[in-house]
Amino acid sequence: MKGGFRLSMTWLHTWSGLIIGWLLFAIFLTGTAAVFREEITIWMTPERGFTAGPVRAIALAEARLASVAPVASSWTITPPDARHPSLIVDWVTSAPDGSLTRHHEVLNASTGKPERIRETLGGDFFYYFHYRLEQPDRRGWWISGFAAVAMLLLLTTGVIIHRRFFKDFFTFRQDARPKRAWLDAHTIMGVLALPFHVMITYTGLIPILSTVMAAGIIANYAHGKSVYTALMDYTPVRNAFLDQRQLRYVERKPSGERTALAPLGPIVQYALERWEDGRIGRIDVSNPGDRHAVIGVVRHIGDQLSNQPERLSFDGTSGQLLASVRDQGPIVTAFTVMYGLHMARFADVGVRWMYFLLGLVSTAMIGTGLIFWTVKRRAQYGAIVPFGHLLVERINVGIVAGLPVAMAAYMWANRLIPGDLAERVALESRAFYTVWAVMIVFAALRPLNRAWTEAWTIAAVAIVALPVINSLTSNRGLPGSLGAQDVIMASVDVTLLGLGALCAFGAWKTAKHGARGVVEGVGTRNIVAAGETAL
Amino acid sequence: MSELAAICLAWVGMSCFCVAMTRHHRAVFGGTPARRTRLLLRVTGTMLLALSLAAAVSGAGWAFGSVQWGCAISVSALAMVLLVSYRPRWLLRATAAILLAGGLLLAV
Numbered sequence: 001m002k003g004g005f006r007l008s009m010t011w012l013h014t015w016s017g018l019i020i021g022w023l024l025f026a027i028f029l030t031g032t033a034a035v036f037r038e039e040i041t042i043w044m045t046p047e048r049g050f051t052a053g054p055v056r057a058i059a060l061a062e063a064r065l066a067s068v069a070p071v072a073s074s075w076t077i078t079p080p081d082a083r084h085p086s087l088i089v090d091w092v093t094s095a096p097d098g099s100l101t102r103h104h105e106v107l108n109a110s111t112g113k114p115e116r117i118r119e120t121l122g123g124d125f126f127y128y129f130h131y132r133l134e135q136p137d138r139r140g141w142w143i144s145g146f147a148a149v150a151m152l153l154l155l156t157t158g159v160i161i162h163r164r165f166f167k168d169f170f171t172f173r174q175d176a177r178p179k180r181a182w183l184d185a186h187t188i189m190g191v192l193a194l195p196f197h198v199m200i201t202y203t204g205l206i207p208i209l210s211t212v213m214a215a216g217i218i219a220n221y222a223h224g225k226s227v228y229t230a231l232m233d234y235t236p237v238r239n240a241f242l243d244q245r246q247l248r249y250v251e252r253k254p255s256g257e258r259t260a261l262a263p264l265g266p267i268v269q270y271a272l273e274r275w276e277d278g279r280i281g282r283i284d285v286s287n288p289g290d291r292h293a294v295i296g297v298v299r300h301i302g303d304q305l306s307n308q309p310e311r312l313s314f315d316g317t318s319g320q321l322l323a324s325v326r327d328q329g330p331i332v333t334a335f336t337v338m339y340g341l342h343m344a345r346f347a348d349v350g351v352r353w354m355y356f357l358l359g360l361v362s363t364a365m366i367g368t369g370l371i372f373w374t375v376k377r378r379a380q381y382g383a384i385v386p387f388g389h390l391l392v393e394r395i396n397v398g399i400v401a402g403l404p405v406a407m408a409a410y411m412w413a414n415r416l417i418p419g420d421l422a423e424r425v426a427l428e429s430r431a432f433y434t435v436w437a438v439m440i441v442f443a444a445l446r447p448l449n450r451a452w453t454e455a456w457t458i459a460a461v462a463i464v465a466l467p468v469i470n471s472l473t474s475n476r477g478l479p480g481s482l483g484a485q486d487v488i489m490a491s492v493d494v495t496l497l498g499l500g501a502l503c504a505f506g507a508w509k510t511a512k513h514g515a516r517g518v519v520e521g522v523g524t525r526n527i528v529a530a531g532e533t534a535l
Numbered sequence: 536m537s538e539l540a541a542i543c544l545a546w547v548g549m550s551c552f553c554v555a556m557t558r559h560h561r562a563v564f565g566g567t568p569a570r571r572t573r574l575l576l577r578v579t580g581t582m583l584l585a586l587s588l589a590a591a592v593s594g595a596g597w598a599f600g601s602v603q604w605g606c607a608i609s610v611s612a613l614a615m616v617l618l619v620s621y622r623p624r625w626l627l628r629a630t631a632a633i634l635l636a637g638g639l640l641l642a643v
Binding site for chain 2: 167169170171172173174188189192193194195196199304305341346348350351354355357358361
């Protein structure tokens with residue numbers, strides 16, 4: 001091992017951090033936003049009304065489904081809860097040739113009529129980007145799985161190479177030389193939030209496990225396809241595996257004989273009594289109106305760590321309880337608890353906010369690591385800075401300060417694109433990618449010290465403007481929403497103002513320190529100028 | 536809201552650990568701590584962190600309580616370090632206020 005164990009670990013940490021750091025930064029920042037994905041979705045569909053309690057909502061959904069889809073292969077009802085104040089019905093119809101069509105409606109709870117809300121992915125955009133990375137089929141899952149493993153490597157090597165782990169446990173010398181201050185910021189965030197970093201990274205592999213660890217599934221479910229073909233077209237293989245896992249639920253083939261579906265009211269009442277203080281997460285009906293219909297009542301997972309809810313299955317004609325699936329043994333429970341820890345559906349307001357803040361810390365740790373890479377190296381160069389180094393410095397600006405701008409642009413697009421435009425979902429995500437690309441080009445073209453200040457200023461303005469746009473384009477704007485105790489709307493607006501202030505702080509800081517903050521060394525301005533010439 | 540009590544207690548506990556170190560003790564109080572003071576601070580810190588766990592677990596059960604506690608330690612330690620790095624002299628007053636708030640939360 002060249003230069004000893006610690007030195008080679010330093011090398012590994014430095015270079016794998018550089019290669020994967022930008023991707024990790026994007027995964028962590030969008031994942032942090034996804035902590036509030038339901039709230040962001042509500043912000044992005046302000047025309048959505050408020051809905052009544054779950055029991056009444058279920059009755060309305062039942063009536064709606066019975067009128068629009070008396071014959072269907074399945075119905076799903078998602079009653080409103082505190083974070084998600086909407087009543088949602090989904091149903092699947094099958095054509096004679098066996099092809100399935102999915103339908104989705106958001107209902108108004110006082111009338112049971114579908115609401116006219118704009119089409120948008122809402123907060124789910126960040127959630128999907130966070131692990132699918134907008135790649136075809138399962139490629140994004142593999143890339144983010146690779147990134148998660150790399151992050152575990154970075155955390156491990158980071159702990160190994162930190163010489164003064166306990167001595168510098170609380171030390172952040174913010175007034176020291178930039179190199180020292182950046183490293184302190186990087187390590188203090190790494191050390192003090194280490195349990196969270198490890199937890200969120202490790203459990204991050206769990207939801208994508210059946211894709212990331214494909215070998216066992218391909219061996220058993222690829223049905224003679226070659227490994228390469230199975231990997232390139234992995235979704236059907238994985239579905240074959242998942243279908244088999246579902247068999248523990250009561251599943252019956254339709255009989256073809258029509259009978260009335262048992263009313264959902266008494267079944268819901270039964271479930272609520274059985275669960276005492278448990279809530280209803282979802283109701284699904286397979287083959288409604290058929291003699292073999294099965295009604296499933298799924299418990300809300302807000303009161304357990306595990307991501308796997310208890311499920312009661314009832315006979316669809318008599319309403320008799322057929323089965324209850326809950327305990328699935330220690331291995332499955334370990335899996336579903338880790339899954340639940342990552343998804344944080346259990347989290348109440350307090351834990352949700354801590355996840356959000358610690359997610360920002362993880363993101364900032366990655367960002368400061370990327371900046372430290374350049375700050376440390378800058379000092380070693382003379383008048384001529386290698387092109388590769390300049391490139392890293394510019395991409396850092398485009399990713400670290402550019403991504404927040406792109407995320408804000410996505411939310412701008414949500415309000416500026418007309419609500420009834422057909423392809424508005426695609427346009428919203430295009431706004432995100434276009435603005436991000438523009439920010440990366442912008443960062444490459446400006447002098448480095450000004451690039452940071454200007455990018456942070458753009459981010460601050462773009463984010464702070466969002467509550468303003470909200471109050472101009474909806475009737476749920478900031479002062480009003482506070483007065484009306486429209487908690488979710490007001491919280492998103494206030495949080496955006498806070499994040500905008502954070503970006504403004506970044507702009508102020510980089511302007512104050514000028515090039516010195518991010519480009520340490522003698523005669524910085526000359527070096528930057530020289531670098532510009534070299535470029 | 537057992538997590539608020541857990542955060543308050545974790546803040547005080549982490550502050551004890553912080554000022555038990557000579558560098559931070561000097562920044563916050565201006566003097567070098569005696570060996571006994573440092574030991575006492577560490578013991579108090581450990582007890583407060585245990586109390587923070589107890590507050591979270593008694594309020595939310597073991598499953599949620601341990602998650603709350605794990606997050607609370609990091610959140611409060613990071614906030615405390617931010618304060619100590621920029622305004623070390625304010626730590627004592629801030630901690631007193633937070634201790635009071637945590638006590639009130641526990642009492643309610």
